Amino acid sequence: MPELRFIGGYPEYMRESIEVVNRTRPKRMEQPRAMTKEEREEVLKLHPDYAPGGKRKIRIGQNKGDIAPNEVVDLLEAYPLIQPGEIDLGKVDYETDILIIGGGLAGTTAALWANDSGIPKGKILLTNKLRHGDSNSMMAEGGTQAADRPNDSPAIHFIDAYGGGHFTNKRDVLRALVEDAPFIIKWLEGLGAMFDKNEDGYFEEKWGGGTCRKRMHACRDYTGLEELRVIRDEFRSREIPVLEFYPAIELLTDEGGKVVGAILWNMETEEYKVVKAKATILATGGFGRLHIRGFATTNHYGATCDGVVMAYRAGAKLRDTDTVQYHPTGAAFPQQIVGLLLTEKLRSSGAQPVNKRGEAFVFPLEPRDVEASALIRECYVRNNGITTPTGMKGVWLDTPRIDLINGEGYLERSFPGMVRMFKRFGIDMIKDPVLVFPTLHYQNGGVEIDPQARTNVEGLFVAGEVSGGVHGKNRLMGNSTLDCMVFGRRAGIFAAQYVKKGVRVGKLGLNHVERYVKELKEAGIRTDRRSPMLLPDYRGKAVLARMIDIF
Amino acid sequence: MAERKINVIDEIKKASRSVTTGIEEKDIEHWVEIYIMGKAYKVPAALTIMQAMEYAGYRFVRGCGCRAGFCGACSTVYRKKGEYRLQTAMACQTRVEDGMFLVQIPFSPAEKPSYDLGREKPEPSVFLKYFPEIARCVSCNTCTKACPQDLEVMDYIQAALRGDFRAVADGSFDCIQCGLCAIRCPAEIVHYHVAQLGRRMYGKYLNPLEKNAEQRVKEIEEGRFKEEMDRLLKATDEELERIYAEREREPD
Ligand SMILES: Cc1cc2nc3c(=O)[nH]c(=O)nc-3n(C[C@H](O)[C@H](O)[C@H](O)COP(=O)(O)OP(=O)(O)OC[C@H]3O[C@@H](n4cnc5c(N)ncnc54)[C@H](O)[C@@H]3O)c2cc1C
Numbered sequence: 024m025p026e027l028r029f030i031g032g033y034p035e036y037m038r039e040s041i042e043v044v045n046r047t048r049p050k051r052m053e054q055p056r057a058m059t060k061e062e063r064e065e066v067l068k069l070h071p072d073y074a075p076g077g078k079r080k081i082r083i084g085q086n087k088g089d090i091a092p093n094e095v096v097d098l099l100e101a102y103p104l105i106q107p108g109e110i111d112l113g114k115v116d117y118e119t120d121i122l123i124i125g126g127g128l129a130g131t132t133a134a135l136w137a138n139d140s141g142i143p144k145g146k147i148l149l150t151n152k153l154r155h156g157d158s159n160s161m162m163a164e165g166g167t168q169a170a171d172r173p174n175d176s177p178a179i180h181f182i183d184a185y186g187g188g189h190f191t192n193k194r195d196v197l198r199a200l201v202e203d204a205p206f207i208i209k210w211l212e213g214l215g216a217m218f219d220k221n222e223d224g225y226f227e228e229k230w231g232g233g234t235c236r237k238r239m240h241a242c243r244d245y246t247g248l249e250e251l252r253v254i255r256d257e258f259r260s261r262e263i264p265v266l267e268f269y270p271a272i273e274l275l276t277d278e279g280g281k282v283v284g285a286i287l288w289n290m291e292t293e294e295y296k297v298v299k300a301k302a303t304i305l306a307t308g309g310f311g312r313l314h315i316r317g318f319a320t321t322n323h324y325g326a327t328c329d330g331v332v333m334a335y336r337a338g339a340k341l342r343d344t345d346t347v348q349y350h351p352t353g354a355a356f357p358q359q360i361v362g363l364l365l366t367e368k369l370r371s372s373g374a375q376p377v378n379k380r381g382e383a384f385v386f387p388l389e390p391r392d393v394e395a396s397a398l399i400r401e402c403y404v405r406n407n408g409i410t411t412p413t414g415m416k417g418v419w420l421d422t423p424r425i426d427l428i429n430g431e432g433y434l435e436r437s438f439p440g441m442v443r444m445f446k447r448f449g450i451d452m453i454k455d456p457v458l459v460f461p462t463l464h465y466q467n468g469g470v471e472i473d474p475q476a477r478t479n480v481e482g483l484f485v486a487g488e489v490s491g492g493v494h495g496k497n498r499l500m501g502n503s504t505l506d507c508m509v510f511g512r513r514a515g516i517f518a519a520q521y522v523k524k525g526v527r528v529g530k531l532g533l534n535h536v537e538r539y540v541k542e543l544k545e546a547g548i549r550t551d552r553r554s555p556m557l558l559p560d561y562r563g564k565a566v567l568a569r570m571i572d573i574f
Numbered sequence: 575m576a577e578r579k580i581n582v583i584d585e586i587k588k589a590s591r592s593v594t595t596g597i598e599e600k601d602i603e604h605w606v607e608i609y610i611m612g613k614a615y616k617v618p619a620a621l622t623i624m625q626a627m628e629y630a631g632y633r634f635v636r637g638c639g640c641r642a643g644f645c646g647a648c649s650t651v652y653r654k655k656g657e658y659r660l661q662t663a664m665a666c667q668t669r670v671e672d673g674m675f676l677v678q679i680p681f682s683p684a685e686k687p688s689y690d691l692g693r694e695k696p697e698p699s700v701f702l703k704y705f706p707e708i709a710r711c712v713s714c715n716t717c718t719k720a721c722p723q724d725l726e727v728m729d730y731i732q733a734a735l736r737g738d739f740r741a742v743a744d745g746s747f748d749c750i751q752c753g754l755c756a757i758r759c760p761a762e763i764v765h766y767h768v769a770q771l772g773r774r775m776y777g778k779y780l781n782p783l784e785k786n787a788e789q790r791v792k793e794i795e796e797g798r799f800k801e802e803m804d805r806l807l808k809a810t811d812e813e814l815e816r817i818y819a820e821r822e823r824e825p826d
């Protein structure tokens with residue numbers, strides 16, 4: 024095959040279509056109308072989450088009979104990484120009041136508020152699988168919702184989220200989310216987070232898909248990075264103990280079934296450590312790296328569903344495991360960034376999905392599932408997509424339209440991260456559109472919590488993406504960074520309260536794991552699958568075929 | 575119709591294979607040779623350094639976080655065959671090139687001073703109080719050249735010396751704390767920690783506190799919305815569906 028010729032970062036054959044997009048731009052000032060209910064229902068049949076196949080019933084545990092994606096059920100119906108008998112629980116390596124597992128926005132916020140609620144820093148331990156902060160939180164681009172403008176209210180926020188969640192959200196938990204939101208923004212501001220503000224000092228608030236008010240608070244397109252690095256800096260300033268490259272691989276329970284700590288594993292020396300804790304806060308994030316239905320993902324390297332697996336073995340109830348969120352606009356080109364997120368804020372600022380003929384075919388701010396389905400239909404049913412050299416299909420996201428609407432320089436100023444990412448691969452998104460396709464984005468359900476971030480298992484608190492309930496079956500943009508901080512804070516506060524009331528920690532054990540293994544066997548589940556997964560494996564097939572384990 | 579839908583998902587799965595299950599040799603047309611810590615490997619030309627190392631058989635524990643250019647975990651240094659220049663890059667955001675000799679720097683040792691923002695005042699001296707070493711900057715610009723985010727790193731260090739909070743905050747805003755500047759600096763400055771203090775001081779003290787959020791927090795504390803929320807919590811789903819359908823979108 025001859026070398027492909029690239030012009031402005033795109034192969035020559037894609038340029039033709041780009042020229043059409045550039046030419047038709049002035050004619051596309053009016054947006055296509057939003058779909059009717061019937062139209063939505065029709066297109067949604069193509070959505071990876073609703074199209075047949077891909078899911079099955081969970082056969083054991085609390086949620087037996089519930090539906091979940093095959094990839095998740097595979098991990099739930101798998102054997103533990105350790106044999107309970109081979110672990111010596113007699114020697115405790117760390118004894119603490121509160122163990123926090125996972126250091127994204129949820130876990131780090133929990134640590135600060137546990138400390139603020141009277142737990143001394145030395146009695147908190149945060150452990151993380153990767154470095155502290157390497158997480159989905161770091162990557163949030165779009166923003167955080169909070170109903171703080173005079174024409175907005177917690178009630179309107181509630182309604183937006185409840186409708187967006189297809190009326191399945193846990194209402195009392197959702198209430199906590201919307202009522203705490205303005206406080207969280209103020210708290211972050213007080214810690215020194217730099218939210219975008221206009222000249223008069225008011226937040227510059229943007230649209231998010233599915234909301235009827237502008238309430239998205241952003242820090243350019245590095246919102247999560249700014250929020251987390253500020254919170255983490257505060258965490259480090261307070262010198263709260265932290266472990267890195269030390270994933271939890273199993274929770275510990277005592278005779279009464281309370282969660283009383285965890286087993287950690289040093290990823291480099293492969294040694295295990297035993298943590299005894301009065302309360303445990305699980306904040307391990309989502310599951311994008313399971314590549315559900317074979318989709319590329321926006322998620323970080325460690326998003327492998329570990330928390331759900333560990334909590335489930337300890338008897339925690341899950342909910343809304345049957346839905347998965349795909350983001351309508353992941354990068355489809357170039358190969359190096361396939362799956363990575365192009366924030367919804369691009370569309371709320373004027374970028375328009377456009378097919379290969381230069382036609383705007385969908386209202387840009389439909390709910391995520393509708394928007395994603397419309398893109399899939401355009402590519403795979405109507406054949407109006409553009410095929411990349413590696414065989415991916417996508418449609419254009421007309422980014423130059425942003426400056427056309429907001430004035431020159433706006434795109435570069437508001438989306439420096441995005442512009443930089445494409446520039447690295449020779450593409451100028453200010454002048455040319457970029458190619459997009461839906462990508463696996465968010466774990467809607469998870470471990471069920473109440474407004475105090477408690478689970479049905481005593482001693483186990485849960486916050487952030489690993490939790491279930493607040494978003495029901497579909498999360499709106501900007502509600503999950505918020506969720507992390509609202510329930511991270513609540514987990515910290517209520518775990519502290521729980522500890523201060525006095526907790527009698529019994530004998531550390533893995534009875535729940537033994538019970539779970541027995542149940543697996545009784546259900547006739549014979550497999551060599553092991554979980555939690557900890558990390559995905561992307562090694563080349565050729566190398567794996569010749570790998571021998573001798574050292 | 576149902577069959578057709580299953581096909582769509584299967585087609586998408588097939589099209590995404592290269593980023594979900596690892597790359598297969600037969601799908602590759604263009605190759606380059608790179609040297610990972612001195613060892614030569616033939617890898618597909620279209621990959622990032624990170625994907626290429628995986629293709630070559632590495633499974634990351636360190637040196638890999640977000641895989642998207644946000645977390646700063648994948649700092650890499652390399653030289654190209656026949657070039658004297660030592661270059662820096664983020665492995666997840668840089669395409670491999672023929673003849674790259676590369677190694678990752680998965681950790682940069684640097685202590686962060688503790689401070690209580692509430693007790694500090696936004697005075698220029700705060701930078702020197704916690705980072706006296708910034709006075710040793712020799713203006714060599716090595717930090718700027720090392721920065722994978724293309725920040726004017728030296729400029730923001732100079733701004734810190736002058737006590738110009740806004741310039742530090744603005745100039746460093748896109749910093750992903752990868753540590754490459756600090757590893758290269760002859761004056762042993764830890765730029766990204768200096769920047770972090772600057773941004774927080776600016777955010778807290780020099781950017782006026784927003785009034786709407788403050789007002790709303792007060793209203794919520796006073797129970798202004800309590801009744802309405804209580805009602806929503808008790809309403810039937812039909813009522814809520816109606817309210818949802820009748821929402822009025824504020825004008826653009
Ligand atoms: C690209 C992208 C953009 C997004 N944009 C937005 C947005 O604009 N607005 C919004 O509201 N939301 C957004 N989201 C969603 C939001 O960022 C996440 O849902 C949220 O930040 C999750 O935070 P978390 O603290 O629950 O989990 P994470 O931030 O993922 O943190 C979990 C941490 O736990 C660690 N961990 C995992 N397993 C273990 C284990 N076994 N032991 C120890 N540690 C473990 C992980 O390594 C990780 O560091 C976005 C998400 C992505 C991926």
Ligand code: SF4
Pocket residue numbers: 710711712713714715716717718727728731758759760761762763
């Ligand atoms: S590398 Fe160090 S000494 Fe050189 S300009 Fe940067 S801060 Fe100054």
Ligand code: SF4
Pocket residue numbers: 720721722723724725727748749750751752753754755756765766
């Ligand atoms: S300023 Fe330093 S730490 Fe920040 S991104 Fe640039 S090189 Fe990395």
Ligand code: FES
Pocket residue numbers: 637638639640641642643644645646647648664665666667
């Ligand atoms: S892995 Fe996060 S910046 Fe490369």
